Amino acid sequence: MRILLIGYGKMGKTIEQMALAKGHQIVGTIDHTNSETLQKYTAANVDVAIEFTHPEAAFGNISYCLTNGIPVVSGSTGWLDKFDEAKKLCSEHNGAFFYASNFSVGVNLFFHFNEYIAAKMQAYKAYKVGIREIHHLQKVDKPSGTGITAAEGILANYPILSGWVADEETEGKLNIISEREPDVVGTHIVTYSSEVDKIELAHVAHSRAGFAEGAIMAAEWLKDKEGVYGMKDMLNL
Numbered sequence: 657m658r659i660l661l662i663g664y665g666k667m668g669k670t671i672e673q674m675a676l677a678k679g680h681q682i683v684g685t686i687d688h689t690n691s692e693t694l695q696k697y698t699a700a701n702v703d704v705a706i707e708f709t710h711p712e713a714a715f716g717n718i719s720y721c722l723t724n725g726i727p728v729v730s731g732s733t734g735w736l737d738k739f740d741e742a743k744k745l746c747s748e749h750n751g752a753f754f755y756a757s758n759f760s761v762g763v764n765l766f767f768h769f770n771e772y773i774a775a776k777m778q779a780y781k782a783y784k785v786g787i788r789e790i791h792h793l794q795k796v797d798k799p800s801g802t803g804i805t806a807a808e809g810i811l812a813n814y815p816i817l818s819g820w821v822a823d824e825e826t827e828g829k830l831n832i833i834s835e836r837e838p839d840v841v842g843t844h845i846v847t848y849s850s851e852v853d854k855i856e857l858a859h860v861a862h863s864r865a866g867f868a869e870g871a872i873m874a875a876e877w878l879k880d881k882e883g884v885y886g887m888k889d890m891l892n893l
Contacts, residue, residue: 659875660697660726662686662717663708667731670868671706678872688713699725704875711735711797718742718753727752727881729874731759731867733801743884754878756887757801759870763844764887766859770806770846773857774813783848783855785810785817790835790843798822798834802844807832810846 657680661668664687672682683702686694687709694717697705704727707717711734721728722745730753739755746753758764777783787810789803799807799822807820807830820830841861848855861867870887877890887893 657681657703657875657879658683658701660684660686660702660705662694662705662721663732665708667708667864667867667871668706670864671708671871674865674868675872680872686717694720697724697726702726704729704878706730706871706875708732708871715742719745722746722749722751722753725749725751727754727875727878729754729871729878731756731871733757733804734797736801736804746884750882752878752881752883752885754874754885754890756870756874757805758842758867759874759887760859760861760866761870761891762866763802763859763861764870764891764893766844766857767805767809767887768893770857771809771813773846773848773855774810777848777855778814778816780848781816782850784850785814785846785848786831786833787820788833788835788843788845788847790837790840792840793836793838795836798836799832800834800842800844802842803832803834806844806846 659675659680659682664685705721707728707730709732714732714735715738718728718730787803787806789800811817817830818828820832822832843860845858
């Protein structure tokens with residue numbers, strides 16, 4: 657496939673290496689130094705775009721792809737207040753859009769098990785649930801998109817909680833604690849604590865390779881499709 661990389665940081669470079677190793681072609685790389693060159697790419701010279709950028713740039717990049725017939729896979733976080741607009745654009749232009757806060761197969765299994773455990777644990781009022789996420793110092797958004805997705809999975813199955821909050825204890829809310837440390841790829845821990853014991857579900861990423869591999873899998877899977885998709889669709893979860 658002819659892949660356009662929008663975002664050329666650590667993740668973009670890892671995706672490039674793995675995509676080339678799988679026989680795909682990288683037709684261009686876009687970052688903040690050459691963002692204006694995005695305008696030269698169309699469905700005529702790109703099969704799919706893979707977009708990993710900052711929150712303030714993501715929606716504009718996704719909009720450009722959808723309005724110009726380029727299927728787009730995005731893993732950018734911190735912009736989801738405009739997600740419904742992106743879905744509308746995708747529908748209006750008969751486009752293809754694949755979004756995930758995290759492309760790791762392991763993380764998406766973590767999401768799946770997280771929802772199952774929440775549905776069981778909500779009956780046991782002695783346990784208090786919380787989320788802790790740890791990332792590298794360059795991680796811009798807090799909480800992480802993966803942390804928020806985990807929170808949403810709990811809230812959908814935990815009726816006594818009315819929403820989530822960041823780094824504060826609030827009655828009736830799910831607290832997401834965010835920590836930033838050197839050289840941490842990504843760790844997410846869901847904890848159920850009582851006075852007598854503690855239950856934890858954790859995912860610890862050892863490298864970015866799993867995220868990059870999942871993004872490329874999504875790009876391959878999105879070929880010849882229309883609509884809005886996510887990891888649950890691809891993994892049949």
